[in-house]
Amino acid sequence: MWAELLPVGRSAASGGYRRHAWNTADAECRAWFEQQARARGLHYELDRNGNQWAWLGDPQGEGAIVTGSHLDSVPDGGAFDGPLGVVSSFAALDRLREREARFTKPLAIVNFGDEEGARFGVACVGSRLAAGVLTPEQAFELRDADGVRLPDAMERAGQDPTAIGADPARLGRIGAFVELHVEQGRYLAEDQSVGVASAIWPHGRWRFDFHGEANHAGTTRLDDRHDPMLTYANTVLSARKKARLAGALATFGKISVEPNGTNAIASLVRGWLDSRAADEATLTELVEQIHQAAAERGERDGVKVELVRESYTPVVEFDGPLRDRLARTLHGAPVLPTGAGHDAGILASAVPTAMLFVRNPSGVSHSPAEHAELADCLAGVSALADVLEDLACQ
Missing domain, CATH: 3.30.70.360 (Alpha-Beta Plaits)
Incomplete structure (x- = not known):
């Protein structure tokens, strides 16, 4: 999966990624996500705000456990910010199927649209719209550097912009959202592959x-x-x-x-x-x-x-019981705050949310030099699988 996604939207000049909302590279990433979902026999769904969902179990069921992240990038960003969480989600599901895990709740993998805000200037547009934090009227006023309006860009990409807006019914069916992300900054020690988020600084x-x-x-x-x-x-x-x-x-x-x-x-x-x-x-x-x-x-x-x-x-304090449950499941994984914003932070007002961080040895992010070691990425998959099994198979 990682090798398939790696070349999409990559600049030959900088080595960084230019996967911006509703551009050609974004469309390729979306096609990749849909292909991964259908290849696993999951129910694929595109919601009213352009967020992609891959469901195992009933999409209308209550108490669903959701994981995932985003596939877009900042200008000349790195390969890991966002995509690591999506790739790891599919890999964690594969691992749980290998274990013959018995799911008692619906499980979904999500790709939230326009998380970075690189094109239209507002971060986490897909999750903000879903949570009602960004109104359709505000979204319709957003323009890129060339003056293209967000609804026009969505329409050109085949998305109906008149449908955007809050999605309380969908969020109300989610029991927990867990987002895995590459660490931004360098806080996890060399022998700590995975950490649990405590809070997101206001920004x-x-x-x-x-x-x-x-x-x-x-x-x-x-x-x-x-x-x-x-x-x-x-x-x-x-x-x-x-x-x-x-x-x-x-x-x-x-x-x-x-x-x-x-x-x-x-x-x-x-x-x-x-x-x-x-x-x-x-x-x-x-x-x-x-x-x-x-x-x-x-x-x-x-x-x-x-x-x-x-x-x-504003400041986001992740759900305390859920955070502590993740830390226990991962045998006392370190708990640490972050200054970076995420879709999990936007959803925290409506859904119990938590985050896992995979160690970044250099601390560099939003740059082509962004990196995580393969062993740590695989440890992240194992950790996410353990967390999802604890939450969705009880």
């Missing part, structure tokens, strides 16, 4: 708009400029300093510039901030401090600064 994305004045780079005196690039650059440095002092994280990883000419002073710089902290109060204060510093610098530069919050996820 969000904010857009900073720096409005200046376009002018000629070769003729405009420095004192006569209203250069938004200066304000933006100062804000990037300020964000790093303030995040370090707060024990939090703040990253400007995306930027757009108008008119984007080499010999032109910019009229507008847009920078997207990703920020995360251990608690919501710290995160709120940090973003306010970054905004204040940007505004103060903007006054000196003659630049107007506007701030728009594009997405936000």
Whole structure:
């Protein structure tokens, strides 16, 4: 399975993946998921929000145990973030069938759509829509860098955008959702192949708009400029300093510039901030401090600064009894928090959720260098199989 999926959407230039929502590579990943489901005799289903489901047992049954993750990527992302969870889910089911496990509850494997938000700027679109966290009206306003609207992209890919929306009946039939994911960061020790998640830090994305004045780079005196690039650059440095002092994280990883000419002073710089902290109060204060510093610098530069919050996820404490049950099943596996968002975090408000992490020896993620050792991946399959057997075969 891993070898089949590995080339899909991979850039020959960077070695990274460009599996973005509703593009050609995404369609290939979806076709692969459907093929895997049908090859195992599972009931394949595409829900109203574009999420894919593979069911063993009655899809309408109560108390279903669900596992899975996502197949899309960040721009030039790694091979493991998302796909490891989906591949491991099918492999865990294969292992349980080899054990002749007797299922007493429906079991499903899911591929949530547009988890990374690489194309339309909002993460976990498929699970957010299902949970009612993102409304259809909000989704219809999302556009990619080329101005393509989300509903238009969905329609071109064969999905009915008019059907999107909350799916409480489906979520209400789920007894537990367990997502396996490659570790992001490096916290598991060398002899710890698998860990259990305790919580997800609160996190969000904010857009900073720096409005200046376009002018000629070769003729405009420095004192006569209203250069938004200066304000933006100062804000990037300020964000790093303030995040370090707060024990939090703040990253400007995306930027757009108008008119984007080499010999032109910019009229507008847009920078997207990703920020995360251990608690919501710290995160709120940090973003306010970054905004204040940007505004103060903007006054000196003659630049107007506007701030728009594009997405936000509060702190997620995974279901305590379920988390503890996983740790016991895995004979005291380490329990650790994460700063990365996941579909499991979005669903946690509606469904008992938990996560397993597979050790990442380098700690690198969202990069072609992302990696997990084969032995640890196989240990992850075994752990997931043990967890699913405990939950779905009792």
